[in-house]
Amino acid sequence: xxxxxxxxxxxxAYPVEVDAHxxxxxxxxxxxxxxxxxxxxxxxxxxxxxxxxxxxxxxxxSYLACQADGAEIITVEGLAPGDDLTxxxxxxxxxxxxxxxxxxPGMLISATALLAANPEPTPDEIRVGLxxxxxxxxxxxxxxxxxxxxxxx
Amino acid sequence: MTIxxxxxxxxDGKEKVTGVxxxxxxxxxxxxxxxxxxYSDHPHARIxxxxxxxxxxxxxxxxxxxxxxxPDVLYGGMVQDRRLFAKEKVRWEGDVIAGIAARTAAIAExxxxxxxxxxxxxxxxxxxxxxxxxxxxxxxxxxETYGADDSLDRSGNTLGHSSIVKGDxxxxxxxxxxxxxxxxxxxASQGAxxxxxxxxxxxxxxxxxxxxxxxxxxxxRSGVAHTxxxxxxxVRVVVPLLGGGFGSKCDFHFEAHVAALAKAAKRPVKLVxxxxxxxxxxxxxxxxxxxxxxxxxxxxGTLVSRRGTLRLDKGAYCGEGGFFAQMAxxxxxxxxxxxxxxxxxxxxxxxxxxxxxxxxxxxxxTCWAVEQHMDQVAEAIGMDPAELxxxxxxxxxxEGPAGQIFDPIGIKETLExxxxxxxxxxxxPDDEAIGVACGWWPSFGVPSGAYVxxxxxxxxxxxxxxxxxxxxxxxxxxxxxxxxxxxSPEDFSITYQDTDAGPWDMGxxxxxxxxxxxxxxxxxxxxxxxxxxxxxxxxxxxxRDDLELVGGAVQVKGSPGTSVTIADLAGxxxxxxxxxxxxxPEAPEVEASACVGRLGMESFLAPQLITxxxxxxxxxxxxxxxxxxxxAAHDSGVIINRxxxxxxxxxxxxxxxxxxxxxxxxxxxxxxxRNPGLLDYKLQTVSDAPKIDIRWIEVDTPNAGPKGxxxxxxxxxxxxxxxxxxxxxxxxxxxxxxxPMTPERVWETMHTEGE
Numbered sequence: 001x002x003x004x005x006x007x008x009x010x011x012x013a014y015p016v017e018v019d020a021h022x023x024x025x026x027x028x029x030x031x032x033x034x035x036x037x038x039x040x041x042x043x044x045x046x047x048x049x050x051x052x053x054x055x056x057x058x059x060x061x062s063y064l065a066c067q068a069d070g071a072e073i074i075t076v077e078g079l080a081p082g083d084d085l086t087x088x089x090x091x092x093x094x095x096x097x098x099x100x101x102x103x104x105p106g107m108l109i110s111a112t113a114l115l116a117a118n119p120e121p122t123p124d125e126i127r128v129g130l131x132x133x134x135x136x137x138x139x140x141x142x143x144x145x146x147x148x149x150x151x152x153x
Numbered sequence: 154m155t156i157x158x159x160x161x162x163x164x165d166g167k168e169k170v171t172g173v174x175x176x177x178x179x180x181x182x183x184x185x186x187x188x189x190x191x192y193s194d195h196p197h198a199r200i201x202x203x204x205x206x207x208x209x210x211x212x213x214x215x216x217x218x219x220x221x222x223x224p225d226v227l228y229g230g231m232v233q234d235r236r237l238f239a240k241e242k243v244r245w246e247g248d249v250i251a252g253i254a255a256r257t258a259a260i261a262e263x264x265x266x267x268x269x270x271x272x273x274x275x276x277x278x279x280x281x282x283x284x285x286x287x288x289x290x291x292x293x294x295x296x297e298t299y300g301a302d303d304s305l306d307r308s309g310n311t312l313g314h315s316s317i318v319k320g321d322x323x324x325x326x327x328x329x330x331x332x333x334x335x336x337x338x339x340x341a342s343q344g345a346x347x348x349x350x351x352x353x354x355x356x357x358x359x360x361x362x363x364x365x366x367x368x369x370x371x372x373x374r375s376g377v378a379h380t381x382x383x384x385x386x387x388v389r390v391v392v393p394l395l396g397g398g399f400g401s402k403c404d405f406h407f408e409a410h411v412a413a414l415a416k417a418a419k420r421p422v423k424l425v426x427x428x429x430x431x432x433x434x435x436x437x438x439x440x441x442x443x444x445x446x447x448x449x450x451x452x453x454g455t456l457v458s459r460r461g462t463l464r465l466d467k468g469a470y471c472g473e474g475g476f477f478a479q480m481a482x483x484x485x486x487x488x489x490x491x492x493x494x495x496x497x498x499x500x501x502x503x504x505x506x507x508x509x510x511x512x513x514x515x516x517x518x519t520c521w522a523v524e525q526h527m528d529q530v531a532e533a534i535g536m537d538p539a540e541l542x543x544x545x546x547x548x549x550x551x552e553g554p555a556g557q558i559f560d561p562i563g564i565k566e567t568l569e570x571x572x573x574x575x576x577x578x579x580x581x582p583d584d585e586a587i588g589v590a591c592g593w594w595p596s597f598g599v600p601s602g603a604y605v606x607x608x609x610x611x612x613x614x615x616x617x618x619x620x621x622x623x624x625x626x627x628x629x630x631x632x633x634x635x636x637x638x639x640x641s642p643e644d645f646s647i648t649y650q651d652t653d654a655g656p657w658d659m660g661x662x663x664x665x666x667x668x669x670x671x672x673x674x675x676x677x678x679x680x681x682x683x684x685x686x687x688x689x690x691x692x693x694x695x696x697r698d699d700l701e702l703v704g705g706a707v708q709v710k711g712s713p714g715t716s717v718t719i720a721d722l723a724g725x726x727x728x729x730x731x732x733x734x735x736x737x738p739e740a741p742e743v744e745a746s747a748c749v750g751r752l753g754m755e756s757f758l759a760p761q762l763i764t765x766x767x768x769x770x771x772x773x774x775x776x777x778x779x780x781x782x783x784x785a786a787h788d789s790g791v792i793i794n795r796x797x798x799x800x801x802x803x804x805x806x807x808x809x810x811x812x813x814x815x816x817x818x819x820x821x822x823x824x825x826x827r828n829p830g831l832l833d834y835k836l837q838t839v840s841d842a843p844k845i846d847i848r849w850i851e852v853d854t855p856n857a858g859p860k861g862x863x864x865x866x867x868x869x870x871x872x873x874x875x876x877x878x879x880x881x882x883x884x885x886x887x888x889x890x891x892x893p894m895t896p897e898r899v900w901e902t903m904h905t906e907g908e
Contacts, residue, residue, distance in 0.1 A: 035179035036172020038396070040347045041428040045831035048347055076172035089170040093162050096796045099804065100623025101169030102348040102396030108170065131840040134831065136347050136397050137623050139803030140839040 005069035007032060010078025018065045024058075025049045027065035028075060036076040036105050040134070047133030050106035051075050057113040059132075076105035079112060088112060091146035099137030107133045111147045120151050161642060161794060163628040165394065165621070174394045177351035177366040178425045185353070186215055186254040188414050188424040189261035191268045192434065193243035193250060196279070196824040197292075197504040198272035200241060205251060208264035213256035216417035217264065223413050224382040228405070231302040231475025231752075232312055234293055235436075237380050237409055243272075244292055244469035245504050246825050247434040254414040254422045279824035281466035281503040282443045284310040292469060292502035305475060306750040312467055313500040315479035315750030317486055317554045320493035325458035329449025331533040335526045337446075339518035339892040341466065341818040342439040342811075344511045345836060348396020349431040354412040355421040360387045363408045368398040368622050369660030372473075374652045376405025377412055388412075392650035395661075398622045399808065400510040401437040403662045404473040432829030433506065438818060440477060440508035440515065441466040444522040446485065452534050454544040461485040461496040465515065468507035475500070477508075477515050479754045484519035486554035487527075488564050488593040488762055489545045494554055498750075505824045510662060512805065513594050513867035517812055517874055518892060524590035524875030525888045538879065539577060539589055542568055542764075546591060555745035555755035563788035563850035564591060564762035570848040574784035575766035584773065585781065588880030589766045592872035594664070595757035596857060596864045598738040601669035602656025605634055605677040607729040611705055611720025613640060613681075616648045618658030619670035624866055625797035626666035630674045632794060633859060637678035638685070639702030640719065656734070664761070664864025667793060669737070671859040676733025684729050685722055692717045738856045759857035761868045762788040762850075765806070765876040767843075771884040776900030778881055780810055780843045787847070790854040790863035798865050802847050805869020811837040813874035817893045 002017040007024075009032055016031045023042075028051070029035050037060060040046035044059040051060045052074035080086050085093075088111055092098050097107070107130065114121060114129035121129060126147045127140075135143065168174035205217045220238040227233040239248045251268050255261035278284055278292055292310055293299070301307060306314040326332060353364040367373045370390040378385040390408065407424060415422040426434065442465050449458035463481050467474060482498035508514075531538040546568060547553065549561045568591060571577075575587055604616040615634055621627035631645035648654050656673075659665055682702060689707035690697040693715055701710045708716030723729050740758035748755055768782040785802050792798045815835035819827040828834045853861035874892060881899060882888040889902045 029179075034172070035175070038176070038348070039178070040349065041831050043428065043830065043832065045428075046347055076170075080171060085167065085170060092170055093166040096800045096803075098163070098166055098169050099625065099800055100346070100348070100395060100397040101165070101174060102176065102346070102623075104169050105172050127840045127842070131838045134347060134836050134838065135804075136345060136399065136808070136836065137804045138800055139805070139807035139845065140842045141803040141845060142800060144839065144842075 003066055005066055007065065007068055007073060008071065009034060009073045009075060020066060022065045023061055024051065024063040024065045024068050025060040028060065034075050034077050038102055038105060040102065047106040047110065048103050050109040052109055052113060055116065057110050076108055079108060087150045088146065091149045092143065095146040095149060096142035097138060097146040103133060103135040107135065107143055115151060123148060161632060161796065163625050164647060165628055176348060176394045176396050177353060177364050180353055180364055180393060182353065182355055182421040185421040185423050186256060186418055187258040187261050188411055188422050189253050189258065189265045190249045191251040191265040193239065193246055193248040194270060195243060195272055195274050196246050196277040197275040198243050199275060200239060200243065200270065201273055202271040203250060204269040207267040207269065208253060211260060211264045211267065213260040214253060214264045215420060216254040216414050217251060218413055218417055219251045222417065224380065226380045226382065227299065228376060228380050229471040230473040231305055232471035233300040235470040245506055247506055249410065252410045252414050254418040277823040278504045279820060281441065281501045282464040284501045284503055285464065285499055292504060302475060304750065304752050310502045311499050312471055312502055313475055313478040313750055315482050315498050316748050317482045317494050317496045317755065318747035319554060322458045322460050322493040322495035325493035326447065326449040326460065329457045330451045332447060332449045333526065333530045333533050334447045335529055337444045337522035337525065337890045339442045339444065339521065341441040341508065342816040343432060343818055343834060344399035344401025344437060345834065346397030346399055346401060349426040349428055350402060351425040352407055352411040353421060353423045354415040356416055361412045362389045362391060363412055364391050364393055365408050366395055366402060367392060368395065368402040368620055368662055369404060370620060370650060370652050371618065371657050372660060373405050373408045377409045380409040381413060389653045392620065395622050398661060399512045400514065400662065401435055403510050403660065404437065406435060428831060429829050432834065433826055436470055436472045436507035437509040437511065438506055439511040442518045444519060446522060446526045448526060448530050450530050450534055454534065454536055454541050456489060456491040456545050458493045459486060459491045459496065463498040463519065465498065465500045466505055466508055467500045467502050468505045469502065470507045472507050472509040474509035474514060476752045476754060479750055479752045481515035481519050483554060483754055483757065484516050485523060487523050488547050488591060490547055490551055505820060506826065512808060512870050516592065516594055516871045517809060520590065520592040520872050521874040521878055521892055524872060525878045525882065528879045528882060529888065539568065539572055542591055553756065555748055556743040557741050557756040560855050561852050562760060562762055563852040566850040567762055567764040567786035567788055570786035570850060571764040571766040571784045574786065574846045574848060575768060575782060577766065584884065585768060585770050586880045586883035587766060587768045588876045588878065588883065589764065590872035590875030590879060591764045592868065593757065593763065594761045594868045594871055595754065596668050596759035596761060597663035597665045598758050599659045599665060599669055600734055600737055601658045601673045602734045603670060603673040603677045605674065605681050605731045607681060607719065607723035609724040611718055611723055612644045613638065614646045614648060615674060616655050617670055617674065618655035619666050620650055620658065620661040622661035624801060625794065629667065629794040629797055630671065633671050633674050634678040637675055637682055640705055664866040667862060668858035668864050672735040673733045675859055676735040677731040680731030680733060681729055685719065688722045689717050759790065759854050759863045761863045763868045763872050765872040767876040767880050769877060769880040771881065773903065776896035776903065778814055778894065778899060780877060783843045783845045785845060785847050785869065786850060787868060788850040788852050789865045790857050791851050791861040792849050793860060793862050798849065799847055801866045802869045803845055806845055806873055807837050807842055809870040809873025810877065812870065812893060813877040814893055815895065
């Protein structure tokens with residue numbers, strides 16, 4: 001049986017029909033057509049699929065699309081309102097926080113949520129805030145520096 | 154010395170931080186089908202019968218392929234020992250029996266389960282060390298009939314034996330003041346890129362385009378052409394953005410399976426691996442090893458003799474890892490002055506997942522063993538381990554294991570730099586200690602090509618065969634072209650990762666991109682420069698020797714008023730295109746006639762040299778080790794792009810810490826993986842990351858890469874686990890002899906009676 005729901009992604013409402021077991025990640029990637037959020041494990045272990053749901057960072061691979069009906073969903077594509085990058089996105093690039101880029105969408109979502117909740121995190125708080133996101137390339141150093149830089153303003 | 158003095162933002166950065174960049178799994182084509190594989194049900198068995206009729210009958214299934222449906226071709230690097238689909242035997246749990254293409258992934262998965270395979274189950278052969286014993290059953294009964302590199306010393310389950318022999322190790326050992334013997338065992342680990350691999354194939358008549366998350370598009374193209382018996386010109390491999398590889402996406406993997414399915418189904422076909430498959434199915438993981446070492450030393454630190462026996466787990470097939478025995482043998486010697494050497498290294502088949510290149514293959518495990526062994530030697534002669542290294546590390550003019558005479562190198566400087574950064578000798582709490590380890594890794598000189606063309610507005614485009622796996626090596630190429638042409642790096646676009654566009658390149662492997670493709674880009678830009686000078690000389694009625702390229706223009710030297718812009722010259726309609734490859738640097742010739750299994754690594758071209766120092770903290774009640782502080786000093790020659798080079802060290806050290814403490818593929822008694830997922834295969838998180846200090850010892854290296862550079866990407870993982878192991882040993886009182894050094898193993902070592 002299919003369910004008719006409305007996913008509001010980055011401020012745009014998308015009516016979609018989904019199976020009860022359809023994940024939010026697959027629905028956003030395959031039906032909404034936004035592929036910025038990545039599938040690295042399908043098991044809430046790597047964090048590459050993270051989206052903000054009503055401001056909370058969530059592993060969208062393990063979140064049902066039906067649960068997100070009516071919620072405000074932000075993906076990496078929705079972080080920068082216009083053509084300019086957000087300070088966080090710019091800092092990730094300037095500090096060497098991006099290499100292959102596959103973890104980057106989830107990292108940016110986690111970091112955005114962290115700074116929204118705690119605008120001046122200590123380095124330890126940054127590490128705790130990002131510990132649900134795996135990165136294999138950067139050793140995390142550039143990522144932590146980028147978040148610190150934005151937090152310091 | 155660095156070229157990129159000002160911050161250089163990687164050209165692919167914006168698409169990566171905004172999420173619009175496309176990785177292979179993000180791509181879809183009209184009419185596309187989804188592929189699934191049926192894998193072997195046993196690690197080792199004879200195939201009696203395969204019946205695909207029930208799978209073919211499932212509605213929505215458009216193709217089911219087995220070995221009967223593709224050319225009967227063997228493939229592999231130094232040994233051709235594998236087919237696309239298993240024929241007579243399966244040799245590990247990831248052997249592919251059949252491929253299915255269906256309307257949805259769920260239908261393909263259902264059909265895969267309906268394929269009936271009848272087996273004659275054989276005893277698994279997971280013990281790679283015992284597999285070389287006389288009378289052991291063979292993983293490949295027909296090994297003698299396989300095509301193979303003549304330089305490999307093969308026999309039975311040993312697909313490669315290499316030795317390093319110098320002087321007379323036996324008699325020298327007998328005369329040494331002390332003799333230290335050690336045995337270490339390293340478990341397998343994984344590359345574990347965050348992007349699971351994906352492949353998409355579409356045919357156009359007799360030609361096929363394959364989009365693939367590979368590190369080596371040209372090898373993938375020749376693999377497809379070879380196994381499907383078609384010309385390379387009919388195969389185009391395109392790599393969208395690549396989500397990391399660390400070696401695991403080197404070599405030709407599944408491109409031909411997907412292309413064959415697309416041909417049979419007459420539709421585009423897409424394969425996307427689950428995380429479970431990414432662990433279990435690729436013929437790539439870091440090799441397990443058993444390492445036995447014996448060193449004779451004099452009380453002044455002189456290393457008079459080293460004997461060693463290494464056994465490496467190749468797993469079921471050769472892939473591109475045929476060179477491992479010799480590479481491991483060189484690491485069993487290390488960057489030290491050792492007077493007499495006899496090391497034998499054996500690369501053995503087993504019915505485990507095949508091992509192949511993962512970031513500096515064979516080096517981290519061997520180095521972990523050798524560096525702990527060196528600390529044991531230091532203890533035996535009553536010398537500080539740093540002092541022993543100070544006295545025995547190689548320098549310019551010293552002789553290498555197989556007779557190589559070294560050019561200027563900076564490993565002694567890396568030792569002093571690492572000791573300085575970590576504060577070696579400082580007061581520490583009694584649950585903390587500092588360990589030090591040194592290592593090396595060669596640079597690889599191989600042909601590579603690039604074109605540089607100018608556009609009508611005075612900008613340029615680099616067309617390269619090189620592959621960007623994330624390191625930034627390709628993204629840094631504009632720095633090199635811009636310097637030759639007096640332009641700005643931002644003036645260049647890059648066309649890359651398309652085998653129909655760029656010249657051949659080895660791919661993102663062997664830390665070779667800047668080393669070789671950097672040279673090619675500089676050569677191509679120089680050809681463009683010559684053309685511009687000719688055109689400007691005509692235009693300005695000046696002698697070309699009086700001209701220079703500055704700020705996007707050609708001008709009379711010292712006279713900016715007399716100039717013509719590159720835009721004016723390039724906009725004239727005359728095509729301006731340069732091509733380059735350059736002279737490939739070669740490793741110094743050595744005689745080494747006593748060594749067997751010589752594959753060219755008995756001499757290291759432009760060796761990259763490393764010292765790592767780690768300060769660790771041990772929880773004595775649990776065996777849990779944390780790395781608190783880390784110092785990494787590297788001689789990678791002249792550094793061309795500092796932010797990129799630093800990034801390799803930060804990432805490589807964290808990978809090394811994972812290999813030291815937590816990363817381990819566990820096999821059950823039959824050779825099946827027990828932890829093929831990220832919950833049980835433990836990567837390091839940001840919370841585990843210590844402060845990492847980096848120092849570059851920039852030795853301007855002759856016979857090396859552009860501007861005296863060497864490779865950068867692989868060495869940062871090499872001595873990491875050795876440094877951590879030596880720190881743990883200081884706290885435990887004995888060396889942990891199993892890698893990774895998990896809390897259980899550390900605790901057991903603390904509570905086991907020593908010799």
